Amino acid sequence: ELGEEDASQAAWRELKERLAGLAMPEEARKEAERELSRLSHLPEASPEHGMLRTWLEWVAGLPWDKLSGTPIDVTRARQVLDEDHYDLDKVKDRIVEYLAVKKLRDERQATVSLSGAGDAEHSATAGPLPMTRRDESRREPLLCFTGAPGVGKTSLGQSIARAMGRRFVRISLGGIHDEAEIRGHRRTYIVAMPGRIFQAMRRCEVADPVFMLDEVDKLGIGFQGDPAAALLEVLDPAQNFAFVDSYLGVPFDLSRVLFICTANTLESIPPPLLDRVEVIALPGYIEEEKLQIARRYLAPRSLKASGLREGELQIEDEALRHIVRDYTREAGVRNLERSIATLARKAAKRIAEGAPPPIRVGAGELHPFLGPPRFFNELAERIDRPGVATGLAWTPAGGEILFVEATMMPSQEERLILTGMLGDVMRESAQAALSYLRANAMRLLVDPTVFEGKAVHVHVPAGAIPKDGPSAGVAMIAALASVASGRLVRNDVAVPGEISLRGKVLPVGGIKEKVIAAHRAGVKRVVLPRRNQGDLEEVPPEVLEELEVILADSVEEALAAVLVPLERRAPLPVETEVHVH
Numbered sequence: 054e055l056g057e058e059d060a061s062q063a064a065w066r067e068l069k070e071r072l073a074g075l076a077m078p079e080e081a082r083k084e085a086e087r088e089l090s091r092l093s094h095l096p097e098a099s100p101e102h103g104m105l106r107t108w109l110e111w112v113a114g115l116p117w118d119k120l121s122g123t124p125i126d127v128t129r130a131r132q133v134l135d136e137d138h139y140d141l142d143k144v145k146d147r148i149v150e151y152l153a154v155k156k157l158r159d160e161r162q163a164t165v166s167l168s169g170a171g172d173a174e175h176s177a178t179a180g181p182l183p184m185t186r187r188d189e190s191r192r193e194p195l196l197c198f199t200g201a202p203g204v205g206k207t208s209l210g211q212s213i214a215r216a217m218g219r220r221f222v223r224i225s226l227g228g229i230h231d232e233a234e235i236r237g238h239r240r241t242y243i244v245a246m247p248g249r250i251f252q253a254m255r256r257c258e259v260a261d262p263v264f265m266l267d268e269v270d271k272l273g274i275g276f277q278g279d280p281a282a283a284l285l286e287v288l289d290p291a292q293n294f295a296f297v298d299s300y301l302g303v304p305f306d307l308s309r310v311l312f313i314c315t316a317n318t319l320e321s322i323p324p325p326l327l328d329r330v331e332v333i334a335l336p337g338y339i340e341e342e343k344l345q346i347a348r349r350y351l352a353p354r355s356l357k358a359s360g361l362r363e364g365e366l367q368i369e370d371e372a373l374r375h376i377v378r379d380y381t382r383e384a385g386v387r388n389l390e391r392s393i394a395t396l397a398r399k400a401a402k403r404i405a406e407g408a409p410p411p412i413r414v415g416a417g418e419l420h421p422f423l424g425p426p427r428f429f430n431e432l433a434e435r436i437d438r439p440g441v442a443t444g445l446a447w448t449p450a451g452g453e454i455l456f457v458e459a460t461m462m463p464s465q466e467e468r469l470i471l472t473g474m475l476g477d478v479m480r481e482s483a484q485a486a487l488s489y490l491r492a493n494a495m496r497l498l499v500d501p502t503v504f505e506g507k508a509v510h511v512h513v514p515a516g517a518i519p520k521d522g523p524s525a526g527v528a529m530i531a532a533l534a535s536v537a538s539g540r541l542v543r544n545d546v547a548v549p550g551e552i553s554l555r556g557k558v559l560p561v562g563g564i565k566e567k568v569i570a571a572h573r574a575g576v577k578r579v580v581l582p583r584r585n586q587g588d589l590e591e592v593p594p595e596v597l598e599e600l601e602v603i604l605a606d607s608v609e610e611a612l613a614a615v616l617v618p619l620e621r622r623a624p625l626p627v628e629t630e631v632h633v634h
Contacts, residue, residue, distance in 0.1 A: 065093055068089065068092075068109050068110070068113060069089055072085050072086070072089065072112065072113050075113065075117045075118060076118035077117050077118075078303070078304055080303060080304060081112070081117075081303035081304060081305075084303050088109060091105060092109065104240065108300075111247060111251075111255070111300070112301060115255055115305065116257070116258050116259050116260045117260065118260065119259050119260055120309070121217075121220065121259050121261055123218025124218075125155060125218070127149060127153050127156060130148075130152050130217065131145065131216075133212055134149070134209075134213075134216055137212040138205055138209060138212060139345050139346050139349060139350070140338075144333055144335060147333060148213055152216070152217065195288050195290075195312050195329055195331060196311075196312075196314070196331055196333055197269070197314040197316060197332050198210070198314070198316075198333055199317070199334050200317070200336065200384070200385075201317065201337055201383070201384035202317060202384075202385055202387055203386050203387030203388070204335040204336070204337060204384060204386075205386075207223065209335070210265040210315070213263055217263065217311075219259070219261060219311070220257045220259050220262045221263050222253045222254075222256065222263070222264050222265070223253075223264075224249050224253050224264075224266060226266055226267060226284075227268035227272075228271060228273060229280045230274065230277065230280065231280065232277060232278025232280050232282070233248065233277065233278070234248055235248045235250060235287065236286075236298060237298040237300035237301065238300055239299050239300065240300055246300060247301060248283075248299070250287055250296075251300075251301065251305070254307075254310075260306065260310070261309040261310060261311070263310075263313065264310045264312050264313070265313045265315065266284070266314045266315070267315050268316065268317075269284075269315065269316050269322060269326070270319070270321045270322050281325075281326050282325075284326060285326060285329065287307060288314075288326070289329055290308060293310075294306050294308040317449040318449040319332065336565055337384025337385065337452065338386060339569055339572065339573070339593055339596055340374070340378070340573065341595060343377050344370065344374060346386050347386070347389055347390075347393060348373070351389060351390045352397075354390075355390065355393045355394040355396070356397055359394070359398050359400070361397060361400065361401055361404070362410075365400065365410040365412065366396065366410075366414070367411045367413045367414070368414045369413070372418070374416075375416045375426075376392050376393070376419065378428070379429075380423055381428075382573075384569075385451075395422065396414055396422050399422050400412040400414075439535040439536050439538075439539050439541055440458060440459040440460055440535050440542075441457070441532060441535070441542060442528040442531040442532040442535065442542045443456055443542075443544070443547045443548070444456070444457055444524065444525045444528030444529075444547065445547050445548070445549040445568075446522070446549075447522075447524070447562065447563030447566050451566050451569070452566035452567040452568070452571070454547060454570055454571060454574045454576070455520070457511065457525060457528040457531075458511070458514065458532060459529075459533045460510050460536055461503070461507040461509050461537070462507065462508050463508075464507060464508035465506075466508065467505070467508065469483065469487055469510075469511070470510040470511070471510075472510070472512045472513075473512050473513030473514065473515070473516050473520060474517065474518065474519050474520060475513060475520055475521065476519065476522070478522055479520055482523050482526040485526065485552060485554055486526060486529040486530035487509060488554060489608065490534055492554075496609065497538075497608075498540075499538045500537070500538075503537050504537070522561075523551035523561060524549045524561040524563075524567075525549075526551045526552035527548040527551075527580065527605075527608070527611050530552055530608055530612070531616065534612055535616060539619065540619055541616070541617040543615060543616070543617055545576055545578060546576065546577070546578045546614065546615050547567075547574075547578075547579050547580075548580045548615055549567050549579075549581065549582075550580070550582045557606065557607060558605050558606060558607060558608060558610070558611055560582045564581065564585050564588035564589070564591075564592070565588060565592050568592050568600070569592065569596060576600070577599075578600065578601040578602075578614070579602050580603045580614045581603070581604055581605070582606075585604075589602065
């Protein structure tokens with residue numbers, strides 16, 4: 054018994070020494086000393102003793118005053134970002150700007166502190182830190198990386214931590230419905246524990262890590278509270294300098310943390326949360342960029358993971374190109390990495406069975422490794438018949454092409470049939486397209502009587518996938534005008550854009566992703582709303598060099614660029630402005 058008592062006293066003294074050596078805020082120190090005093094009077098067999106000791110262990114284990122202490126080298130930071138990621142120049146520039154501002158701010162703040170050290174020498178003794186309002190000029194920015202899966206959001210956060218010399222910590226917020234997951238549980242519960250924020254801070258052991266909140270767009274809300282609302286207090290610089298976890302009940306300074314959020318789409322992020330972050334969009338990659346990423350990063354990583362030495366697996370450039378085109382169809386490179394990893398594993402198996410290296414993989418040898426191609430050129434398979442137009446859509450996974458099909462059939466009732474799991478906005482776009490076409494049939498070289506006694510059916514394939522939005526308006530009127538006039542729609546043209554009943558082509562969003570998707574699918578001409586001209590600056594120049602971009606103000610201009618004129622019939626008498634980039 055005396056030995057057990059000595060062990061308990063030794064553990065108590067160790068806790069006391071650990072707490073005494075921490076530069077905690079005054080409020081936290083007083084609470085810890087009060088609970089430590091209570092612990093000394095409780096028998097070790099008491100249930101409250103274990104709960105109290107666990108609480109004190111958590112308080113002592115938090116990094117109250119431990120910082121990374123690595124000076125920022127802006128030149129090296131850019132070098133690290135370039136080593137880890139191909140392209141993404143705008144994103145890298147923004148990160149380097151942040152690091153440069155932080156470097157100058159910290160250096161000059163230190164100079165001011167040193168100049169005033171003589172006057173404040175009497176107050177420079179060690180002691181508890183007061184929890185006061187944080188200096189507004191020293192707020193860390195809140196970054197939110199958005200983009201399709203596999204474009205490098207998480208790895209970019211890791212590179213930022215490496216460039217800054219800070220530790221990196223990541224938690225996934227996908228599917229969290231309980232507010233206590235963020236803010237912690239009250240100590241009255243038997244299995245109470247801190248929230249995920251403090252758990253991660255204890256793991257990383259420093260007070261200024263790069264903290265990634267992954268999948269912030271997938272936060273849920275349930276009967277146990279709103280975790281997004283709890284996250285506001287974590288991210289808001291006006292509050293997080295004194296964040297209070299429900300379990301610990303004492304303030305902790307999170308203002309030194311660089312928080313980075315990631316999301317696939319902004320639509321599902323609550324507006325108050327979105328208002329507090331700076332959104333940095335990571336675009337999808339074009340084919341040439343994917344080839345460079347595969348050659349520089351993915352292939353060496355896959356070879357190393359499979360136990361292969363450099364040169365034991367040789368993948369030809371044309372084989373990589375076929376993998377990108379025929380085995381993956383994505384904005385990012387996640388499936389491309391999986392395909393290369395499959396090649397590496399199968400090559401390792403052959404070498405382990407006695408095959409002499411190197412194993413060479415050309416475009417013609419992909420089938421034994423990866424099986425038959427999974428994707429085909431949908432434009433090449435399109436049947437040349439009236440009533441089929443190509444539109445462009447935006448999805449959380451990047452841009453996609455979609456087809457709009459229209460046909461007419463005899464019917465006692467003139468009506469519009471819409472299929473393809475279309476949302477309300479898309480259904481209204483089809484109704485507006487048909488109304489404008491019927492009201493302006495002569496101007497659009499369509500016989501006004503062609504609709505009499507007919508039902509019009511508009512279908513958008515991939516019927517199991519919900520679709521909505523106004524972007525298919527021009528594609529719908531192109532398909533309807535085609536089936537009504539008998540004129541073909543050019544199968545190498547894609548047309549995003551909203552239409553109005555006045556015949557105006559209105560701007561839409563996601564132009565960059567849509568144009569990249571058109572290029573990826575083999576489209577040669579893209580007809581865009583003129584008011585989206587400024588969005589072309591974000592499209593990679595190598596994509597624009599291979600596309601003919603036509604800017605249209607009106608439906609007539611768009612149809613002139615999309616429909617193939619009938620023989621012995623003059624083209625539509627409108628002028629179009631062609632911009633060839």
